[in-house]
Amino acid sequence: MNTHLNSFRNQPDDRGHFGQFGGRYVAETLMPLVLDLEREYRKAQADPAFQAEFDDLLEHYVGRPSPLYFAPRITEELAKLAQPGNGAQVWFKRDELNHTGAHKINNCIGQILLAMRMGKTRIIAETGAGQHGVATATVCARFGLPCVIYMGATDVARQAPNVFRMKLLGAEVIPVTSGGATLKDAMNEGLRDWVANVHDTFYIIGTAAGPHPYPEMVRNFQSVIGKEARAQMLNRTGRLPDLLVACIGGGSNALGLFHPFLDDPSVKMLGVEAAGHGLDGDEHAASLLGGSPGVLHGNRTYLLQDEDGQITEGHSISAGLDYPGIGPEHAWLKESGRVDYTAVTDDEALEGFQLLCRTEGIIPALEPAHAIAAVAKVAPTMPKDSIVLMNLCGRGDKDIFTVAERLGVEL
């Protein structure tokens, strides 16, 4: 592995800082626990048995490696929009084929193994769209640990199928009514539970955010995506992709894909935030493009906030992107210039969603539908022999009701 001084892959430092971002901004009650978690994670990282169990579960329980798929018809469709000689090949990393239908399970497997190693007997998590909640409930059922999921009451109402899934899997789903009753409020409530139950409880954070070591740990568990994709692409084409694209809420699927490629200078990267109704108003969830640095939920990162540092509510058609912050490593990658970031509106994401359904027979989640919309813009501008690789991080079964409503279809 490349760990020379100029590497983009050797973050964070030993205090969990990615440049000025990241860190451990938590209450004193949690601090000893966060330090203990880091110690235990370092031991697990160095333990071949831990890695072997993780790999085994990913292969036989999650269904990894996920396929790397060349998408011929969307490539052809987008090439029609290109100047002669342009129109990149579009490839997908098919993480929507994982057990539970998204990349979230990769991280949950890693964290629950760590929780058991630490002797914790109770699992809590927050969830927005419900994908991380379902993945957490799944691993808790698999390992027989009690599971409490905090979910904003607004999200409970708009994601009823996932609430039922979590309950089927034996989890207790607690609707959170404080604040705007969405993901950030669920995270606040998760932190409150954790602080009161530090002796026996492990908090499985769902994205590459929160206090150190979570951003690094979640990224590392998700890096299986990029490691597989890199090897698969080299094997299939003998070369690296020219551009990686992934959607970003907290940013774990994007980091999972990007991180193993960060020191490949020929590989460009594009993170896609949710522009909601547009970046010119307040109705978006683009922390990097429409926010500013601040401190929330244990880390310093880009946030949606007002001039007094009060956190503002994000908006996106995708509940999974509807969070007013972003993982601190993305904040650092943006400032370092290694990764480009763009944003896609609700309407563009809906078009991307339908484009993939129509051309490839794949119903994507609304989160990667944002990435598809970005691919649709950028692929026609790239040379014909170039390769765009997008992380198709979730499937869209959970979103068909939202999409039907937005398209004016009664089910």
Added chain:
Amino acid sequence: MSRFASAFGKSAPALVCFITAGDGDTAANLDALVEAGADVIELGMPFTDPMADGPAIQAANLRSLGAGTTTADVLRYATDFRTRHPDVPLVLMGYANPMVRRGPEWFAAAAAEAGVDGVICVDIPPEEDDALGPALRARGIAPIRLATPTTDAARLPQVLEGSAGFLYYVSVAGITGKQQAAIESIEANVARIKQSSDLPVAVGFGVRTPEQAAAIARVADGVVVGSALVEIVGEYGADAPAKLRELTSALAAAVHAARQEQTA
């Protein structure tokens, strides 16, 4: 002598009272607390995401922000308080983001200008002290740290390093306003802290009644009451000052008499 040294240097333990700025008639409520015997005031800076707080203080934060409270308003309450009460220590308590939004130097300068004596930032542990601590110290404002039941002997020196004013011992691992810890545990932990530090130790979280306050005052230098007061503000609105005066008087009498009882 600093205001903290005076407040904690009396023969009796100190009563520390918390309310959220901008929730109800802040000036009238603060006057009621001081007139009824509060020795130190903690003024909460409202935040949209009060992660370490229970339902009572969460609700107070939302009421305050709902009424349009800004950072400028909080600083104005502090400035006006200092004018009316030149000798009572005033602490701003809150979360990192509103404090660092315009830069730590800006906040420290504004707080110093307003006559603030100390700052408690819930989510800046010693590990992230650089985010605010140096700026506060440069302006002579005490960074007041929290110690908790999870702060073990190995970690305590790090918490004490750079602390000033007093040490806030959070008696339960949990959020504000919920259960109270056993007095034996509080006594042992306060004794442990005092072996390592000359700072006064005030104990809070879950203290609601004069009886509880008296029990803690027997073993600590100060007692912090927050949620019980904030609930009164929420319940009584414009009539809150009279009710606050009632509870604070009872708390102050219990706290101030605690050591005399003990030695009697």
